[in-house]
Amino acid sequence: MTATTIAPRRRGALTKRVFGKKAVLPWLFLAPGLLLALVFKFLPMGKGIWLSFFDVRPFLGDQWVGLDNYTRVLTDHRFQDAVGHTLLLGIGQSLGAIVVGFFLALLLEGQARSLKIMRTAVFLPVVTATAVVGELWRLMYYPTSDGLVNSALGFLGLGPTPFLDNPDTALWATMVMGIWMVAPYNMVIILAGLAGVDRTLYEAAAMDGVSLWQRLRHVTLPAIRPAIGIVLTLAAIRGLRVFTEVYVLTGGGPAGSTEVWMTRAYTLGFTRNDIGGASAASVVLLAVTLLLTVTVNHFRKRGDVR
Amino acid sequence: MGVRRRSHRLAAMITVAGLAFGAAGCGSGSDSAGGDDPNTLEVWTRSNPDPAATYERVFAAFTEKTGIKIDYQPVINFDQQLQSRASTRDLPDVMINDTALMGSYQSQGLLETIDPAAIEGHDQITDKTWSSTVGIDGEHYGIPYSRQAQTLMIRKDWLRKLGLQAPTTWAEMIGVAKAFADRDPDGDGKKDTYGMVVPGSAQNGYAAWWGASFLWSGGAKIIEPDGKGYRPAMDSAAAVRTVTWMKDNLFCGDNGVIQPGAITAVTGTATNFQDGDAGMYLTGPYNIATYDATPGKDTFDVVPFPAGPAGSTVLADGENIYFGARTGKTRQEQALAAFLISPEGQKLAMTGDNQPVVRIPVNSTLDAAQVRDDPRWSVVQKAYEDASEQFPNAPDFAPIKQDTADALNAVFTYCGSDVGSSLKELNDTLAGDLKDQDLLK
Numbered sequence: 001m002t003a004t005t006i007a008p009r010r011r012g013a014l015t016k017r018v019f020g021k022k023a024v025l026p027w028l029f030l031a032p033g034l035l036l037a038l039v040f041k042f043l044p045m046g047k048g049i050w051l052s053f054f055d056v057r058p059f060l061g062d063q064w065v066g067l068d069n070y071t072r073v074l075t076d077h078r079f080q081d082a083v084g085h086t087l088l089l090g091i092g093q094s095l096g097a098i099v100v101g102f103f104l105a106l107l108l109e110g111q112a113r114s115l116k117i118m119r120t121a122v123f124l125p126v127v128t129a130t131a132v133v134g135e136l137w138r139l140m141y142y143p144t145s146d147g148l149v150n151s152a153l154g155f156l157g158l159g160p161t162p163f164l165d166n167p168d169t170a171l172w173a174t175m176v177m178g179i180w181m182v183a184p185y186n187m188v189i190i191l192a193g194l195a196g197v198d199r200t201l202y203e204a205a206a207m208d209g210v211s212l213w214q215r216l217r218h219v220t221l222p223a224i225r226p227a228i229g230i231v232l233t234l235a236a237i238r239g240l241r242v243f244t245e246v247y248v249l250t251g252g253g254p255a256g257s258t259e260v261w262m263t264r265a266y267t268l269g270f271t272r273n274d275i276g277g278a279s280a281a282s283v284v285l286l287a288v289t290l291l292l293t294v295t296v297n298h299f300r301k302r303g304d305v306r
Numbered sequence: 307m308g309v310r311r312r313s314h315r316l317a318a319m320i321t322v323a324g325l326a327f328g329a330a331g332c333g334s335g336s337d338s339a340g341g342d343d344p345n346t347l348e349v350w351t352r353s354n355p356d357p358a359a360t361y362e363r364v365f366a367a368f369t370e371k372t373g374i375k376i377d378y379q380p381v382i383n384f385d386q387q388l389q390s391r392a393s394t395r396d397l398p399d400v401m402i403n404d405t406a407l408m409g410s411y412q413s414q415g416l417l418e419t420i421d422p423a424a425i426e427g428h429d430q431i432t433d434k435t436w437s438s439t440v441g442i443d444g445e446h447y448g449i450p451y452s453r454q455a456q457t458l459m460i461r462k463d464w465l466r467k468l469g470l471q472a473p474t475t476w477a478e479m480i481g482v483a484k485a486f487a488d489r490d491p492d493g494d495g496k497k498d499t500y501g502m503v504v505p506g507s508a509q510n511g512y513a514a515w516w517g518a519s520f521l522w523s524g525g526a527k528i529i530e531p532d533g534k535g536y537r538p539a540m541d542s543a544a545a546v547r548t549v550t551w552m553k554d555n556l557f558c559g560d561n562g563v564i565q566p567g568a569i570t571a572v573t574g575t576a577t578n579f580q581d582g583d584a585g586m587y588l589t590g591p592y593n594i595a596t597y598d599a600t601p602g603k604d605t606f607d608v609v610p611f612p613a614g615p616a617g618s619t620v621l622a623d624g625e626n627i628y629f630g631a632r633t634g635k636t637r638q639e640q641a642l643a644a645f646l647i648s649p650e651g652q653k654l655a656m657t658g659d660n661q662p663v664v665r666i667p668v669n670s671t672l673d674a675a676q677v678r679d680d681p682r683w684s685v686v687q688k689a690y691e692d693a694s695e696q697f698p699n700a701p702d703f704a705p706i707k708q709d710t711a712d713a714l715n716a717v718f719t720y721c722g723s724d725v726g727s728s729l730k731e732l733n734d735t736l737a738g739d740l741k742d743q744d745l746l747k
Contacts, residue, residue: 051393058392059415059631078712138575143566144498165569167719251509254569255716270386271510272705273410275393 045286052279069280073268079281081256082264089175089246089260090239096179098231101186106220108187109194119191123184130181134248137177138164141249164250167257174249174258178242186231193227194220229300236292240285261285346375347638350398352384357592357661364654364663368645374638392416397630400639402646402663405438405624406697406707408448412441413702413743418629418636420446426644430669439626442700442745448626449643452655454590454665455690456519456620459597461585462607464491464499472609476523479586479612480555480563486585487562497562503587504556504568505576508715511707512572517552517714518621519588522695524548525616528710529698529736535747536701538736540710540729544616549717550725558721569719579606590623591686595661608682610689622694624665653677666690705739 052069054062073079108119125133140148143162150160163173201219210218221228243262246252252259252267261281269278351361358380365376381387384403391397397416411417422428422436431450439448460472465482468489473479483501485491492499505512514528521528526545529536539545556564565571565578578584579593582601587593588611597606611620627646629639645651649671655664656677666674666687675684697703713732717723740746 056393057414058395146498160566162566165567165719170570247509250570251507251572253507253509253715253719255719256508256712257719267708270389271708273385273389273414273702274705275389 048279049283049286051276052283054276056275056279065276069276070284073277073280073284078256078259079264082259082261085171085257085259086240086242086261089171089178089242089258090236092172092175093178093182093242094232094235094239096175097182097186097235098228100179100183101231102190104183104187105190105194109191119187123188125181126185130244131248133177133181134245137180138249141173165254167255170250170254170258174246177249178245181245182235182238186235189227189231190224193224197223226300229296233293233296233300236296237289240289240292343375344635344638345373346377347400347635347642348377348379348398349400349402349642350379350381350384350388351402351663352382352404353380353663354382354661355380357663359660360655360658360663363658364646364651367654368642368651371645372641374641376642388416395632397633399630399633399635400642401628401630402451402625403628405448405450405626405699406703408439408626408628408699409442410702410704411628412447416628416631417447418631418633420449420629422446422449425449425640425647427648427669430649430671431647432670435668435670438624438696438699440700448628449647450668451625451627451646452664452666453622453624453668453690454592455622455686455694456588456590456611457686457689458609458611459579459587459589459593460607460609461486461491461601461605463605464585467491467493472607473612475612476551476555476614480559483563483586484560487560491585492582498583499562500565500578500584501563501586502556502565503571503576503578503584503589504564505571505573506557506564506568506715506718507570507572508708508711509572511704511711513714513718514707514711515621516588517710518695518697519611519619520552520614521545521548522619522621523611523614523616524551525614529701529706529740531698533747535745536698536740537746538733538740540713540736541726541733545729546726548614549714549729553718553721553725557718569715588620591665591683592661594682608685610685610693617693619693619695620689622690622696624668624696625663701740701743701745705742706736709735709739 051062053064053066055065055068056062104122108115108122141150141163142148143150143165144160145151145154147160149163153159153161161169164170197220201223202215205215205219241262242260243266246258246260246263247266250258252263262285265278265281265285268274268281349365351358353361358378361378361380365378369375379398385407388397388401392414408417420439422431428436435450435453436446439446439450441447458472460482462472464486465472468485468491470482470485471478473482479502486499486501488497490497490499505516507513518528524544524547526542526548527539530539557569565576565584568576573589576587579587580597580600591608594608611618627643629636629643633639646655647669649669652664652667652669652672656662656667656672656674662678666683667677673684674687675681697707710732713728713735717725717728737746
């Protein structure tokens, strides 16, 4: 409500800042980044959008096909399956990674030196290359007692399970790996959020004798809402464009049961040499990601205002 | 040279980065270093560092002989990088890559036509081999460089230990595979060995690549020439019978006939023969050098693929020399091609400490086993000459191979599936692929 009274003054300040001498400096600092983004991100992106309307044949001349690539891609049942898998994988992985990241953050919050070491150890999956992680997990999932997971199951008296080779479990196995990989990242953001929680609230709550659950529900969660918002936005984007994990772990198989949006687009573009179709698939992904990000942001802002 | 190569790799990387960030777009400014110098040829091969060392040696000999410099790029993600470079309309001058990709490249207009008579030494390549580089329009689009056929690598020490013979029929092969799995051929008292290695993933079409020898030896075809075009043939009785046999005996039969995880394995991850826990592997002869190191030269033998109901016809494959479209260095390119197919060039590429890049020579004056002084290569040469078939190189085979691999992988994954209806569905898909290329008559 106070915003309306502030607005005019702020706008005045803004014009002064943009046209003032001081304004040049920040832009100068920003220029290299902007230039890089323009050349390596936005130009290729624009070209991708442009190509999605063509039958791409660089040496024979591209042929304008209008929305043909889009209808072809969107009506392909293989692609529809892939979109379904992407949504399932993205949502499952995001929620799983947030929950696990939250609990990791609760466990590892504090100042002790040993906690720092633990946090570093837990954070390692994030800095490891996804391809390496995938290769590692492929070995862990190895469908005999030689595989780490199956050898652990062996101790419990359960037979070896072909996690990746069974179309019913392959997607879930991929999801678990994704959660393992992303949760520590979320942990760090949530830890930062937790650091900002007013300690006196905990003390007051302890004095009032509330349960652990109530403390989480009414003190911790509201305090770290901004952190959760950021984590959600990132998760939404990452979830949709999942590629390397799947490509390394299963290559989309068996029987297409782990095929996702990006692996399908990759196959279209680089195995079948259908660059136009792959571009259309990527543009649809871009649009959906944009939509999702805006939606999440909208709800986050509304939540903040409330 | 080093700087030039680095700038190239950077350009390629930038292009790939562009593709990764934007929707499949174009990397800007991947400008060909040395592109203006008529005396430098940019040559690409799809090679790992080890075979690349062999190429380096061959090209060094060429430069010494002719003074034409080679800017050599071994490219591992060949297809991906080539598409990126194609999108900037700047191709390498010469490419050496799989024969089966010729149709695909030609349909995109990436290749220059070739007049065999203009290549010195063209008469030392047989007409049959030359015929494999004829495109859909009757023109030549490649120069044969190396040929190969699949053979069965088999652990002879295991056979000896179990008192078995190398299999000559599919039934015997399954018998040997079961014995390898059950009768502890490595003698460690544990059931930790497998009969056969299978790269069964649909990724990059592997299931079709590996399965082709089975299909052909079972009397089936993927597509068949039909008048001026092609027609899909995966709904034939022979195809149904063969795929059913593969499903029942290899994938859904007794545990241990094939290695665990076969259904998601690609050749890079199907390392069980090398690891010493699987006894047979139907694969190309480029692996002989690798397996001589591990499991060891004395431990395995190279034998023909056991015969199926329709005999033993294996997948033949190989590499061609392609000239990138619109480079204007025809004379230098032809000189390089002439050197590469000459007895001298072929011999250099077949020998040395690194992986050979010419497997079966295309030059008919040479004999693979003789050049290498290794009788195992005569098994491969015989398989190539007598009983092999190639993926057709005239149509764009890439989508056909991919769709076949997808369908086979699905059949092998779902053991309860109905093979007949799955293959019928595949046949319809293949018909669609052919129709996209205006080849369905």
